[in-house]
Amino acid sequence: MSVTLLGPIASGGVALPLYSSQISAGFPSPAADHMEELISLDELFDIRAPHMYLARINGDSMQGAGIFSGDLVIVDRSKEARHGDIVIAALNTESVCKRLSKRGSQVILLAENSHYPPRYVMEGDELVIWGVVNYSVRDHERTS
Structure with a gap:
């Protein structure tokens, strides 16, 4: 994704x-x-610019959370990401949308689609959280 x-x-x-x-x-x-x-x-949508931005999702790994390929998400970069939040992040420079899981000191990025395994953030990985997803917006006229 x-x-x-x-x-x-x-x-x-x-x-x-x-x-x-x-x-x-x-x-x-x-x-x-x-x-x-x-x-x-x-x-x-409680938009407080300039802390809010839009991002378009590409891929199906978050379908279980109701976020589908082509959806727009409204992201708050002023919120500190907590366990269970859906986040926009860069993992080793790859942008992703995943659910953040914290188990002790272990950080895991979880897909909401069983076809995708959890991504454990390992020592040496670079993870930068770009914000917390507050809302998703779907274009119901979109055919693809």
Whole structure:
């Protein structure tokens, strides 16, 4: 799996309508046209530029976490990565998106797909955490 860094997120986005009723995935509700307020995606995703950036995921190793190839992830580089966080990192200069596992002094990068083995960070490896993934965004019109 590789990661393409797209750059920082600019603050001050456009406010979009937020509706008070929950949207059914089955039959539409007659009450679904009640707008509650306007909300910005900056506010919704708690974007605090310049600490936030976007990256595009390439590969299927994080599918179990709901992150698919082609998805955008919103990454917070101001958070300290903790055990269990999904991180964007460079392992020996290769960019990766993995779940961070810490067992004592041992650091392991875990895929969320059983086809990929855990990657133990060994002495001599260089691991640089570029940030913690807060959200993923999927383009449902994408066909590939």
